[in-house]
Amino acid sequence: MLTYVLKRVLQSALVLLVVGLVAFSMFRFVGDPIDNMLGQERTDADIARLRADLGLDQPFPVQYYKFLEKAVQGDFGVSFRQGRPVAEILVERAPATLELAAVSGFLAISIGIGLGVFTAIRKDGFLANMIMSVSLIGVSLPTFLIGILLIYLFSVELGWLPSFGRGEVTHIGWWSTGLLTSSGLKALILPSITLGLYQMTLIMRLVRSEMLEVLRQDYVRFARARGLKERTVNFRHALKNTLVPVITVTGLQLGSIIAFAIITETVFQWPGVGLLFINAIQFVDIPVMAAYLMLISVMFVGINLIVDLLYFAIDPRLRTDGKGAH
Amino acid sequence: MRHMLSAAVLAAVCAAPVAAEDFKWAGTTDPQTMDPHAVNSAPVLGFLNNVYEGLVRRGQDMSIEPALATSWEPIGDGEGWRFHLRDGVTFHDGSSFDAEDVLFSYERASNEVSDTRSWFAPVSEVKVVDSKTVDILTKAPNPIFPDSIANWMIVDKGWAEANNAALPDKENGNYATLNANGTGAFMVTEREPGLRTQLKPFGGWWDEATHNITVAEFTPIQNPATAVAALLSGEVDMINPVPIQDAARLQGQDGVQVIQGIEARVIMLGFAQESDVLKYGADAGKPNPFKDARVREAVSKAVNVDAILKTIMRGNAEPASQLVSPAMRGYSSANMDRPAYDVDGAKALLAEAGYADGFSFGLKCPNNRYLNDEAVCQAVTAMLAKVGIDAQLDAMPVSNYWPELRADNFDMYLLGWSPGTFDAEHPIRFLAHTPNSEKKLGSWNFGGYSNAKIDEMLPMIQSEIDDGKRQMMLDESAAILQAETAYVPMYVQPLVWGTRDNVSLTQRPDNFFILRWVNVQ
Numbered sequence: 109m110l111t112y113v114l115k116r117v118l119q120s121a122l123v124l125l126v127v128g129l130v131a132f133s134m135f136r137f138v139g140d141p142i143d144n145m146l147g148q149e150r151t152d153a154d155i156a157r158l159r160a161d162l163g164l165d166q167p168f169p170v171q172y173y174k175f176l177e178k179a180v181q182g183d184f185g186v187s188f189r190q191g192r193p194v195a196e197i198l199v200e201r202a203p204a205t206l207e208l209a210a211v212s213g214f215l216a217i218s219i220g221i222g223l224g225v226f227t228a229i230r231k232d233g234f235l236a237n238m239i240m241s242v243s244l245i246g247v248s249l250p251t252f253l254i255g256i257l258l259i260y261l262f263s264v265e266l267g268w269l270p271s272f273g274r275g276e277v278t279h280i281g282w283w284s285t286g287l288l289t290s291s292g293l294k295a296l297i298l299p300s301i302t303l304g305l306y307q308m309t310l311i312m313r314l315v316r317s318e319m320l321e322v323l324r325q326d327y328v329r330f331a332r333a334r335g336l337k338e339r340t341v342n343f344r345h346a347l348k349n350t351l352v353p354v355i356t357v358t359g360l361q362l363g364s365i366i367a368f369a370i371i372t373e374t375v376f377q378w379p380g381v382g383l384l385f386i387n388a389i390q391f392v393d394i395p396v397m398a399a400y401l402m403l404i405s406v407m408f409v410g411i412n413l414i415v416d417l418l419y420f421a422i423d424p425r426l427r428t429d430g431k432g433a434h
Numbered sequence: 435m436r437h438m439l440s441a442a443v444l445a446a447v448c449a450a451p452v453a454a455e456d457f458k459w460a461g462t463t464d465p466q467t468m469d470p471h472a473v474n475s476a477p478v479l480g481f482l483n484n485v486y487e488g489l490v491r492r493g494q495d496m497s498i499e500p501a502l503a504t505s506w507e508p509i510g511d512g513e514g515w516r517f518h519l520r521d522g523v524t525f526h527d528g529s530s531f532d533a534e535d536v537l538f539s540y541e542r543a544s545n546e547v548s549d550t551r552s553w554f555a556p557v558s559e560v561k562v563v564d565s566k567t568v569d570i571l572t573k574a575p576n577p578i579f580p581d582s583i584a585n586w587m588i589v590d591k592g593w594a595e596a597n598n599a600a601l602p603d604k605e606n607g608n609y610a611t612l613n614a615n616g617t618g619a620f621m622v623t624e625r626e627p628g629l630r631t632q633l634k635p636f637g638g639w640w641d642e643a644t645h646n647i648t649v650a651e652f653t654p655i656q657n658p659a660t661a662v663a664a665l666l667s668g669e670v671d672m673i674n675p676v677p678i679q680d681a682a683r684l685q686g687q688d689g690v691q692v693i694q695g696i697e698a699r700v701i702m703l704g705f706a707q708e709s710d711v712l713k714y715g716a717d718a719g720k721p722n723p724f725k726d727a728r729v730r731e732a733v734s735k736a737v738n739v740d741a742i743l744k745t746i747m748r749g750n751a752e753p754a755s756q757l758v759s760p761a762m763r764g765y766s767s768a769n770m771d772r773p774a775y776d777v778d779g780a781k782a783l784l785a786e787a788g789y790a791d792g793f794s795f796g797l798k799c800p801n802n803r804y805l806n807d808e809a810v811c812q813a814v815t816a817m818l819a820k821v822g823i824d825a826q827l828d829a830m831p832v833s834n835y836w837p838e839l840r841a842d843n844f845d846m847y848l849l850g851w852s853p854g855t856f857d858a859e860h861p862i863r864f865l866a867h868t869p870n871s872e873k874k875l876g877s878w879n880f881g882g883y884s885n886a887k888i889d890e891m892l893p894m895i896q897s898e899i900d901d902g903k904r905q906m907m908l909d910e911s912a913a914i915l916q917a918e919t920a921y922v923p924m925y926v927q928p929l930v931w932g933t934r935d936n937v938s939l940t941q942r943p944d945n946f947f948i949l950r951w952v953n954v955q
Binding site: 137138139140141142143144145146147148149150151152153155161162186188189190191192197200256259260263264267270271272273374375376377379383384386387390391392 | 466467473606611669832834
């Protein structure tokens with residue numbers, strides 16, 4: 109047991125190190141921050157001085173090592189663009205992204221499951237077929253296009269919802285939330301739909317196909333034969349048994365909701381870490397890019413590690429290593 | 435006493451036009467700092483012009499007018515300039531303004547760690563004569579010095595020292611990065627970097643306020659489509675810029691208006707003139723044709739600027755004949771014609787230079803620096819193909835572009851230049867003078883154009899007091915640059931802003947948005 113866990117943790121750490129190394133070797137291709145930091149009237153001497161100050165004259169493995177050395181102590185350096193500690197900026201921006209991801213996830217799961225069950229039960233109904241065809245849009249249209257379409261419909265044409273930003277936020281300690289004001293809630297609607305639409309359709313289609321499968325099983329027929337109410341059969345017997353794969357997929361999708369918030373945040377000028385990352389790329393703000401990429405990979409690696417450990421707990425076959433045979 | 439005074443000023447403001455208004459505007463870039471000496475970039479200086487002030491400022495027509503100095507005059511025979519400071523000026527925190535603040539701001543802005551220090555290259559010393567008089571001595575006579583310091587903003591000595599911000603710190607930030615204390619018409623009341631910045635009118639401002647804003651809020655919106663939507667839905671009152679392709683459509687919408695003008699920025703083609711061989715394309719390694727002025731002239735005849743303006747700029751830009759636009763001081767009216775579009779003439783010149791069969795080379799171009807930059811380069815590539823020369827276009831983000839230019843990795847390249855001093859001397863210093871890192875000249879002359887006469891004239895232009903003689907030298911420089919086709923100036927980039935139709939404002943060619951000229955009906 110312990111060796112398995114240790115092995116997985118070590119593997120995860122190795123993955124993180126490799127991700128960091130790849131990221132640092134890529135930064136050279138993103139461009140040079142020097143010209144963004146110095147004005148039009150800079151001289152060659154200024155360029156050389158700043159490059160040395162920032163350590164950009166060092167080869168990338170050295171830059172990476174220095175980054176790691178500080179990062180393990182919780183110091184992600186200072187943003188080239190803002191001249192403030194990266195950790196401080198990330199803490200400021202994280203609530204926006206996490207709140208957006210949580211609301212999107214909630215919408216995706218609740219609406220996805222609801223529609224999935226509906227389309228499975230009314231397999232050949234007109235409305236169900238319509239939902240199925242419309243859901244194709246959700247999987248096929250790119251996020252930014254959906255976002256722009258929603259903005260034009262609900263902000264420009266109808267004027268119901270704001271087109272950008274988070275609205276009014278309330279600060280609770282270091283956390284800022286838009287859930288407590290009406291403008292904050294309104295501002296959440298369009299971005300969270302845009303961000304969650306893909307996951308929603310995914311969950312819906314998954315629930316539908318699993319449900320159709322389950323509804324054909326003998327125990328469902330027996331339940332029907334026993335004269336149980338249709339609702340009890342559908343929700344108590346059928347739905348429960350479709351949820352196992354749904355939970356697995358949803359868990360894995362959670363990471364991508366946060367990671368792919370970048371596009372939604374750009375379209376809606378949502379002040380989260382994704383927008384911060386896009387700005388950092390444009391400015392070649394290496395400390396911010398590095399910290400963001402490391403955080404995202406920590407998150408993905410962490411989720412995978414937990415999933416692996418859960419499998420280990422659930423599936424006894426994984427435990428049949430040398431010592432487990434007793 | 436001060437409070438009574440500000441109350442009186444406030445009353446006058448409120449009584450003046452219509453009721454006071456909230457004003458929201460959006461731009462693509464958030465000013466990265468509130469420190470007026472840390473970063474020399476248009477988004478920062480433009481924003482801070484609302485908060486801080488210099489000894490002089492630029493009016494609606496870009497002319498220099500008194501600000502913190504009421505008057506100035508040359509000292510002796512061009513030894514420098516004497517500035518008489520305004521009485522009764524206070525900073526936003528209430529402390530008063532005097533000559534010590536000017537001296538302090540000079541030392542702060544000209545320090546090695548300040549981005550703005552090149553403005554003070556001609557200065558030898560700044561002397562406080564008395565609390566309301568300052569002498570700025572220059573190494574050589576400098577007729578345009580007062581013009582060159584409109585963006586040099588005065589910081590309160592006591593405030594900066596008390597908050598450990600005696601020097602700007604761009605790399606790690608300090609108190610002045612997030613806070614501001616100027617003498618200008620607006621105070622920074624809230625600042626969340628990258629999210630929003632709130633400004634309120636300064637009640638104790640020395641000048642009479644002509645705007646009717648009570649609260650102004652700036653939000654950066656990176657995505658142009660989102661900014662347009664925010665303007666259309668009325669969530670913001672003004673956006674800068676409007677994407678060129680959206681300008682015509684916005685113009686026709688109810689409730690919004692498009693404000694168009696010409697920026698100070700000239701977009702041009704530059705050539706590798708130092709390199710002996712071509713570096714890109716099928717002819718890489720062969721002798722460099724762009725060393726020959728006839729080939730460069732052929733390029734300038736082959737580029738159909740009118741077509742570029744009509745199709746890519748949708749008629750919003752103006753053709754350029756020289757390195758500065760007509761709105762700049764020292765523009766050469768004598769050289770206002772650009773070579774006509776002439777395919778046969780271009781072919782004849784190429785044949786004369788020995789390239790009748792054309793050649794192949796590399797054209798470097800940014801794809802996110804200037805308006806529709808990549809599309810312009812594609813058009814240029816197609817136009818050059820018509821005269822038989824084959825440009826291999828390589829477009830890239832600006833963060834990759836400058837390092838490529840600095841490393842001389844180009845045969846031909848695209849460049850935009852906006853003179854910081856609004857004077858024709860500026861591009862000669864940066865683009866036309868032979869590169870010389872010791873003298874800090876020609877620092878953006880990537881192609882290595884060199885002409886002894888230009889090099890000789892630059893210091894003379896810089897120190898000539900007589901306007902007529904100065905203009906003659908500027909005319910001569912412009913004529914040389916044109917005759918040798920040092921660059922191919924193509925057009926002056928347009929400025930396109932969008933506002934709600936109840937907003938009146940002034941658009942200046944430096945693309946600075948000045949809040950004190952805004953009125954909301």
